[in-house]
Amino acid sequence: MTLVSGWGRFPVVDTEMLRPRAFAAVADAVVSGTVARGNGRAYGDAAIGAVRIVAMTGFDRIRWFDPATGRIRLEAGVLLSDLIETFGPRGFLPFVLPGTRFVSIGGAIAADVHGKNHHCEGGFGRYVDSILLRTGEGELIEASREQNSDAFFATIGGMGLTGVILEATLRLRKVETGWIRERVISASDLDAAMRALDAGDAATYSVAWIDCAARGKDLGRSLIYLGEHAGEDELPAGAAAFPAGKHPGLGVPIDLPSMTLNRFGIRAFNELYYRMGARRAGGSHVVSLYPYFFPLDSLADWNRIYGKRGFLQHQCVIPENVARDVLGEILGRVARRGDASFLAVLKKLGEGEGILSFPLPGYTLALDFPVRGDILNFLDEIDRLVVAAGGRLYLAKDARQSRETLEAGYPALPRFNAIRKALDPAGNIRSKLSQRLFDEV
Structure with a gap:
């Protein structure tokens, strides 16, 4: 067991931390009370599993990049800092840059992070084309606006509660300079x-x-x-x-x-x-x-x-x-x-x-x-x-x-809960945040 907290260092929780090195091992790691964790930059208890954490920073490979369109396929553990430092000199940056560059891509999707341009260009999720998701049932699904769209829109901003994000396809912005x-x-x-x-x-x-x-x-x-x-x-x-x-x-x-x-x-x-x-x-x-x-x-x-x-x-x-x-x-x-x-x-x-x-x-x-x-x-x-x-x-x-x-602030919560239940009827994906705010008591 390991003492874990978010970036705010409150609360501190004793939980199990697993660091799988292959996607197949992620399915084995998901037991009742599991949530994925990126680089630990959520401030509170969103990335702390009720029982177990699946650490994703080991999944940090870029699958492909198309310089003609700015589209990129990458694993969820890639950090935003790595993306900036690798592709910035090539003339590409993420459309959305939040307050820290040390957030994982999976975490950025799960929180639908926003930057200084949300008023005119939206959040991180707007530039996600598709997501490879491992559900709490162990099913592997590709979700996009056209395919498994409920899972897609529930995963963007869903705080990791729809399953484990394994990969994503994003669009990058063409820039002249940094x-x-x-x-x-x-x-x-x-x-x-x-x-x-x-x-x-x-x-x-x-x-x-x-x-x-x-x-x-x-x-x-x-x-x-x-x-x-x-x-x-x-x-x-x-x-x-x-x-x-x-x-x-x-x-x-x-x-x-x-x-x-x-x-x-x-x-x-x-x-x-x-x-x-x-x-x-x-x-x-x-x-x-x-x-x-x-x-x-x-x-x-x-x-x-x-x-x-x-x-x-x-x-x-x-x-x-x-x-x-x-x-x-x-x-x-x-x-x-x-x-x-x-x-x-x-x-x-x-x-x-x-x-x-x-x-x-x-x-x-x-x-x-x-x-x-x-x-x-x-x-x-x-x-x-x-x-x-x-x-x-x-x-x-x-x-x-x-x-x-x-419940007062998120009127779409019932719809989210229904999609989450359909993806994970056994309720395996659970965090300390979901125990506190979502899960049945």
Whole structure:
């Protein structure tokens, strides 16, 4: 048995971990209470089996690539970082780049991960053509929009609960360079931030860092980052068309004391970060894709900043028509509480691809909180605001929401459950997340 957690390091669970090396062995590994796990970047308990984990990172081969169309067939354990570093210099990148490049392709499909371009280009699942799935019954099926379509749309965003993803066929984007033309906008409050994001709808990429410690007239002040793929003629003198991908250098060697993230330190950091960003506002700059899409990847084991008890990320999406008031209320409560993270992000989303995909048209807010004090009760209060607004929480980040919150936020849940039951009538595929939120009790 092995102690395992998600990236948030909460909860920590004692479970069995198997590392099969052949697809045939995956079927033998699936017993009651099994779920697949990629690179462990789901924050909560989604990739922790109720009894057993099937680790998939050993399945990391690329089957074929067609440079004429950008289509690629690859195993589910391939990391997004490997895909970027292998095909970026050839002029191809994934259409969707989430906040970390160290996620597996299987995990990206299971969570239907989104990036800074969801408002105009959708999520990861939109660029998946087909999936090779091992069901809980041991059946091997190819699922696509035309073939086994129920299984296909349930698997995209289905958090690994339809079976084990073995392979997938994706479409990649043709690019000239690995650089982004970035424009920074300084927003003095939440209204200005939302106006800037709305005005940036035509931009391919848009995201806001939001100061969740700001209060009063400064509530919701933000830095908005708009981006487009840069052409070769826009690069700095002497720059290679595709920058080298640096693996994390410095890291966090120990679990920091819980007092490290206090309201005074967070407030001071946010003040400095906002002022530095505001100085860059107005013009455009060409930056490498790595700091633009993956700012935290440069610091290894950054999750240890929150201490040995771990942290919780609360990521919600609020429908556009009520977003301003609800986000203002959430941010006001967080600012008064005083212990939210410096890693707060606001983005716009469009429609999701899968039956249980997180996105819906509106604004998504992601906040990190150290596990301490009455944080679980506080987040229950925030959940009630989200549910009342017609929003929902992201399952890939969740470690503690209630069944009632899930059911209120995901009206297609009965359809998903019926497809899951048809694929796995014995209920072999079960995770700690599904035990908490889906499975019969």
